[in-house]
Amino acid sequence: MTVAVNAEKKTINVFQELTFFNESTDTLSSIVLNDWNNAYSTRNSLLAKRFSDEFIRNFHLAKDSERGNTGNITIIDENKSFLNWNRTDENPDLIELFLNTKLAPNQKIKLSLTYVVKIPSDKFTKYGYGSNGEMNLKNWYLTPARFENHSFIKYSNANLDDIANAISDIDLEVKIPASFELSSDLNEISKSKNKENTIYTFSGKNRLDFSLFLEPKSSFFSYKNGLVEVITNLKDNRLNEIQKAIIIDRIVTYVSSKIGPYPHEKISVSEVDYDRNPFYGLNQLPAFISPFSDEFLYELKFLKTYLNNYLKNSLNLDARKDNWIFDGIQVYAMMKYIEENHPDSKMMGNLAKLKILKSFNIINLDFNEQYSYYYMLMARKNLDQPLSESKDSLIRFNEKIASKYRAGLSLKYLDNYLDDAIVTNSIKQFYAINTHEQTSRTTFEALLKNNANKNIDWFFETIINSRAIIDYKFNALAKTKDSITFNIKNKTGATVPIPIYGIKKGEIVFKKWLENIRTDSTFTFDRKDAEKIVINYKNEVPEYNLRNNWKSLKGFSTTNRPIKFAFMKDLEDPYYNQVLYVPTFDYNFYDGLSPGLRLHNKTILDKPFTFDINPMYSPNTKTLVGNYSLAVNQNYRDGLLYNVRYSMNGSYFHYAPDAAYFKINPTVTMSMREWNLRDNRRQGFFFRYNIVNKEPSKIINDTGEKYSVFNAKYYNTRTEITNHLNFRNDLQLSSGFGKIAGEIQYRKLFDNNRQINLRLYTGTFIYNKNLSNAYDFGLDRPKDYLFEYNFFGRSETSGFFSQQFILAEGGFKSKLIPASANQWMVTTNASFNVWNWVEIYGDLGFLKNKNESEKFVYDSGIRLNLVTDYFELYFPVYSNNGWEISHTKYPEKIRFVVTMSPNTLLNLFTRKWF
Numbered sequence: 001m002t003v004a005v006n007a008e009k010k011t012i013n014v015f016q017e018l019t020f021f022n023e024s025t026d027t028l029s030s031i032v033l034n035d036w037n038n039a040y041s042t043r044n045s046l047l048a049k050r051f052s053d054e055f056i057r058n059f060h061l062a063k064d065s066e067r068g069n070t071g072n073i074t075i076i077d078e079n080k081s082f083l084n085w086n087r088t089d090e091n092p093d094l095i096e097l098f099l100n101t102k103l104a105p106n107q108k109i110k111l112s113l114t115y116v117v118k119i120p121s122d123k124f125t126k127y128g129y130g131s132n133g134e135m136n137l138k139n140w141y142l143t144p145a146r147f148e149n150h151s152f153i154k155y156s157n158a159n160l161d162d163i164a165n166a167i168s169d170i171d172l173e174v175k176i177p178a179s180f181e182l183s184s185d186l187n188e189i190s191k192s193k194n195k196e197n198t199i200y201t202f203s204g205k206n207r208l209d210f211s212l213f214l215e216p217k218s219s220f221f222s223y224k225n226g227l228v229e230v231i232t233n234l235k236d237n238r239l240n241e242i243q244k245a246i247i248i249d250r251i252v253t254y255v256s257s258k259i260g261p262y263p264h265e266k267i268s269v270s271e272v273d274y275d276r277n278p279f280y281g282l283n284q285l286p287a288f289i290s291p292f293s294d295e296f297l298y299e300l301k302f303l304k305t306y307l308n309n310y311l312k313n314s315l316n317l318d319a320r321k322d323n324w325i326f327d328g329i330q331v332y333a334m335m336k337y338i339e340e341n342h343p344d345s346k347m348m349g350n351l352a353k354l355k356i357l358k359s360f361n362i363i364n365l366d367f368n369e370q371y372s373y374y375y376m377l378m379a380r381k382n383l384d385q386p387l388s389e390s391k392d393s394l395i396r397f398n399e400k401i402a403s404k405y406r407a408g409l410s411l412k413y414l415d416n417y418l419d420d421a422i423v424t425n426s427i428k429q430f431y432a433i434n435t436h437e438q439t440s441r442t443t444f445e446a447l448l449k450n451n452a453n454k455n456i457d458w459f460f461e462t463i464i465n466s467r468a469i470i471d472y473k474f475n476a477l478a479k480t481k482d483s484i485t486f487n488i489k490n491k492t493g494a495t496v497p498i499p500i501y502g503i504k505k506g507e508i509v510f511k512k513w514l515e516n517i518r519t520d521s522t523f524t525f526d527r528k529d530a531e532k533i534v535i536n537y538k539n540e541v542p543e544y545n546l547r548n549n550w551k552s553l554k555g556f557s558t559t560n561r562p563i564k565f566a567f568m569k570d571l572e573d574p575y576y577n578q579v580l581y582v583p584t585f586d587y588n589f590y591d592g593l594s595p596g597l598r599l600h601n602k603t604i605l606d607k608p609f610t611f612d613i614n615p616m617y618s619p620n621t622k623t624l625v626g627n628y629s630l631a632v633n634q635n636y637r638d639g640l641l642y643n644v645r646y647s648m649n650g651s652y653f654h655y656a657p658d659a660a661y662f663k664i665n666p667t668v669t670m671s672m673r674e675w676n677l678r679d680n681r682r683q684g685f686f687f688r689y690n691i692v693n694k695e696p697s698k699i700i701n702d703t704g705e706k707y708s709v710f711n712a713k714y715y716n717t718r719t720e721i722t723n724h725l726n727f728r729n730d731l732q733l734s735s736g737f738g739k740i741a742g743e744i745q746y747r748k749l750f751d752n753n754r755q756i757n758l759r760l761y762t763g764t765f766i767y768n769k770n771l772s773n774a775y776d777f778g779l780d781r782p783k784d785y786l787f788e789y790n791f792f793g794r795s796e797t798s799g800f801f802s803q804q805f806i807l808a809e810g811g812f813k814s815k816l817i818p819a820s821a822n823q824w825m826v827t828t829n830a831s832f833n834v835w836n837w838v839e840i841y842g843d844l845g846f847l848k849n850k851n852e853s854e855k856f857v858y859d860s861g862i863r864l865n866l867v868t869d870y871f872e873l874y875f876p877v878y879s880n881n882g883w884e885i886s887h888t889k890y891p892e893k894i895r896f897v898v899t900m901s902p903n904t905l906l907n908l909f910t911r912k913w914f
Helices: 036-041 044-053 241-258 271-276 294-312 325-343 349-351 367-380 396-418 422-433 441-451 457-464 900-911
Strands: 001-005 010-020 028-033 071-077 094-103 109-118 135-138 168-177 181-184 187-191 197-207 210-214 221-224 227-230 266-270 472-479 481-491 498-506 507-514 521-526 532-535 548-552 564-568 575-588 592-600 610-617 623-635 641-656 658-673 682-692 705-719 725-732 737-749 755-768 825-833 838-848 857-868 870-881 894-899
Touching: 036 071, 071 094, 094 109, 168 187, 181 197, 210 521, 221 241, 221 422, 227 241, 241 294, 241 325, 241 422, 266 271, 266 294, 271 294, 294 325, 325 367, 325 422, 325 441, 367 396, 396 457, 422 441, 472 532, 472 548, 481 498, 481 532, 498 521, 507 521, 548 725, 575 610, 623 870, 825 857
Parallel strands: 001 168, 227 266, 564 575
Antiparallel strands: 001 010, 010 109, 028 094, 071 109, 135 210, 168 197, 181 210, 187 197, 221 227, 472 481, 481 521, 498 507, 498 532, 532 548, 575 592, 592 610, 610 623, 623 641, 641 658, 658 682, 682 705, 705 725, 725 737, 737 755, 755 825, 825 838, 838 857, 857 870, 870 894
16 A cells, blocks of 8 residues: 545545455356445444444534545556445445456456545544644544355444455555654564655555554554564653553563464554553542552453453454454463562452552452452343344443453463363463464364363353353262361352362362252262361352352251451452442432432342342431432343342331321332343333322421322433433322323434424323322423432522422423323323523423313423433423413523432443443
8 A cells, every 4th residue: 555644634535555365266257345444434334323322422423524434546557447336325434346357266456546535533442633733543444254155254343443455465654744653563664755745665465454643743662572572652641761662562472372472573552552441440540549559550450351352363263253262361360470570469459458448358368259240230231132142132231341351261261171271371382372373162173172171062052152041059068087078069050160168277278179069969088187178279160149058067066157347339249248338428408418328249240039128317307317228130141031029118208397208118110121132222121109198288288198009110221322212111009099191201312413302291190089180190290299200499480499390200300280180181292402401392282170171281492411310401482371471570581400319420421331
């Protein structure tokens, strides 16, 4: 390629000579070229849909000038004939090139291509042009796709760094403005400079890909140690060049000895590469509070990024379909490196030295134990996926963290089981094969099986190809002074080897691997003075539950774990019953700012049974208030129904200055997800019995009441950045009334960045024996007799708190008369943005009360949609009341939405991961 970079226009003009050698046994009539840069050209590409699925908004709001494309393409063959080519709307980043003459096996064809590459902004994927004129270039040029099993692999860009390129020899000449410098992991052949331009020439043999870094002043430094030249700009201003060189030399030497020599002369390790795949946990902490030394942080950053680039540039694998091999080798090598070079390091670094924190299990964990907890985070949520699953079908947390870590844990598990460095040697052999031929997971599997001294079919059937969970527990146990006889039960049916340990005073006195426990089995071992026996003591097996894994052999044996209190949050400790305590503050107008103490057992990993008790002191009423929750979670591993939650909730707060309510809610929630976990559709059924006791209030003239209501709901929702569709219905039955309601919400973000929001609500009474309006449908404010909405001042009819808006029932923003309906109600709410977060809204509907004719109602105004559902302002303009803005005391008509629930706000940040 001969290319010219226009730094001002963010374009690259390319002249390319492509010699395609058909090494397959097939005769080809067309060639597929990867054109991943063109994925940025449309909001309908797989890349754009991926952003939308993961709630990444900036691509759809971007200007056209910020997006990339590949244009002005012409292709001619060696006979000077123009060739036809095509790319579809569905796959705009793949080009099918039609040959005028079929290409037989072992034949070559020489093609000449010219095209213009428009580089996208780096704010989408970190590849592209930056704010200072720099460019980080990856996958920007046209190159043949990998050919395998009689067809080209057609993978579109999904922001997964898994392009399926054919191996190529590359000669590259790049002309850039003289005010810039260029760095690359290709071999630099020459460099010439004049006043206007600098011309670089590079070359590379047997390359799958390469990187270019264009900067006003290069930030890269070169390190050579006889094995490979490393160019890197990983940031750490606290280390000098000698310290960095020592770390780099150690890692390069380690990786070469454990896996194999790098097949190219040069490798890049950039800050962009690390930012795209950081060491999660470490990257969340600012440098001034990091519990790790500067050297250790830099070492981990470099190790992770170097291994990633090293494997991606070396393994001739299908990086999308066989991604678990890349991840497995990378994390396995990292774990081995820590064992050899930092055996005493802890997950929380130097914090483990602070005596005040010794009670926290998370503080005492060895560094490598964190991998298991990150995987188990998803397994306990029932959101883990098989390691063999294609990378593009993984949800974000699995793709970035959980599946990656589990792949490494699985190889480490196999290594512990087989011993004798069989796994390490198999990795080295597999790596060597990749230097001269294409490989796949079957190649890796065959190598491991041939080298193993035991049958390891279970490893691929259960650990790699399924999402079966592993859980063993002790049943009966008998002991003498010299022997132990015990029964182990396989709780899940996943039959894999499991280690059993004998422990005395914290030291291991024996270890044995147990195999083929399909249901339950009984074993007898020499006791060897062991004081307790533990299944999976070192957590070598990625086991679902470690809390049932030990038995005491002392004179008095009990399975009851002692209680341990911990502040705020902790990881699950299998040897204790943990109670966490957290100071809390809650607020409503009648109780005031209420301090409290929350006691619960919700550790970072989900549990089958949870309790949460939160007593608080109400300064306004001088009484205790609060809430509690008891819940049992039951996960289902197969089928659309993935979770059933049985809970008992209760709360006691004031609904008026002189009156409180007490409610109890036994509830069953059934949650469903699609087979494809990346699908954002959620469905569920919700059954709740509401028992409410309202005290009478003299101040607001409420006589109080005791009542109970059965409530059944169904919801079906699918949400992403560009589309949101939500349907739910609601059935309520009590002695005094029965009602049914339905709601549909639709939100659409158009290509021109305009957004429309539509909502339809319908509700009708089946029967209504009540004389009061306490159970009516509310037009602008729900009656909330079930106390399920987070009102700050639920009984206020004037003043600031009466202006709080909650989108429920009628959903009107203006306060109209009649304000409720005791027969039926139908309303529509709509809004449309006119600029950024400024929208116009309109509501209209009909409502019917007994002995009255139906009433047509409407309102309209301006909505400031700052954060949808979390922080909004509504300014009424015109309604049945006339021109609202001309009325006196207009500020009292403004409505607001404010959400203070931590869990609700947290969902804004976690929804893109799960």
